[in-house]
Amino acid sequence: MHKDLFVRLERFYDAVPRDAARAEEHGGLVLFVRDGAGWPFYSRPRLDAAATPSLADVTAVRERQRELGLPEALEWVHETTPDLLATARAAGLSVLEAPLMVLDPARLPDPATLTDVPVRVLDPAADGFAADVAARRAVAAVGFSAAGTARGEAGPAQRDDAVTELDVAALDEERARIVDGRRLSVLAGTAEDGALASGMAMRVDDVAEIAGVATLPVARRRGLGAAVTAALARELLAAGTDLVFLSAGSEEIARVYLRVGFRRIGTACIAEPTALI
Known part of the structure; x- marks a missing residue:
């Protein structure tokens, strides 16, 4: 069963960028x-590759990413391409092994049993849609700048400072993807404090990935x-999604998802250049 599941995941990873990237x-x-503008995508093993990507392949992709001014990001599923882990490290990349x-x-x-804070799905037809999208992105920016699950000082003031105005093209793309079912966004918050938590999902046919929580x-x-x-x-299940998955940033964060009914089936590898001290 896992073999078929990993095949579906690989097809998903390959399909997600293709309508917005070459x-x-x-x-x-x-x-x-x-x-054009937007979140830069990754490099991954080719679906039809006959062999594991080589050190020369990794080096060539990184050179091309630098040439284009893109992050040197390489992602793969360890169970599908196990030999790539050693190759990426030999290339000087640091690898996050995410559950x-x-x-x-x-x-x-039921989400209502997990918190007393209201959670709502973003509505692309609502008057406040642009502000909601900007808030979702700002919450993510502040939240991911302080990794982990520990409480900290950053709150609504820092979120408001992180809000950036979206250009028309970015907002239109967000709206179109929600309307046709390829994207889903959620905010949790109160009238007094505004958005406190956010998340999104990307969907291709009957497979979806939850990300950016x-x-x-x-x-x-x-x-x-x-x-x-x-x-x-x-929301994804109600829309007919058959397979919902995610990658946790750490074992600690994975425990949060265990509470919601997720189980670990493998390791998602995310490689980037080793930071210089």
């Missing part, structure tokens, strides 16, 4: 290059991350 093949790797988890729908709780440090340990994840998962 694909360049470098040996056993494919590099997705976005045309790869899939949802057991029977164990998914973040909570302002000052609001942590209140069940917000779990509630956001559960709300996204419930």
Whole structure:
């Protein structure tokens, strides 16, 4: 069963960028290059590659990413391409081995049982949609700048400072992807404090990945991350999604997702250049 599941995941990873980026093949790797503004994509093993990407392939992709001014990002699933871990490290990359988890729908709780903070799905037809998208991104920026699940000082003031105005093209893309079912966004917050946690999901046919789940440090340990994840998962299942998965940033964060009905099935590898001290 896991073999078929990993095949579906690989097809998903390959499909997500293709409507917003062009694909360049470098040996056993494919590099997705976005045309225009937006979140830069990754390089991954090619679906049809006959062999594990080589050190030369990794070097070529990194040179091309530098040439284009892109992050030197390489991602793969360890169970699908196990030999790439040693190759990436030999190339001088630092590799995050993130727990790869899939949802057991029977164990998914009601988000309302996880926190007393209201959770809502973003509506692309609402007057406040632009502000909601900007808030979702700002919460993520602040939340991910303080990794982990521990409480901290950063809160609504830091979120507001991180808000940036979206250009028309970015907002139109966000709206279109929600309307056609390829994206889903959620905010958790109160009228007094505004958005405290956020998350999103990307969907291709009947497979979806939950990503970007973040909570302002000052609001942590209140069940917000779990509630956001559960709300996204419930919406995805209601839309006919058959496979819902995510990658946890650490074993500590993975425990949050265990509460929501996810179980670990493998390891998602995310490689980037080793930071210089």
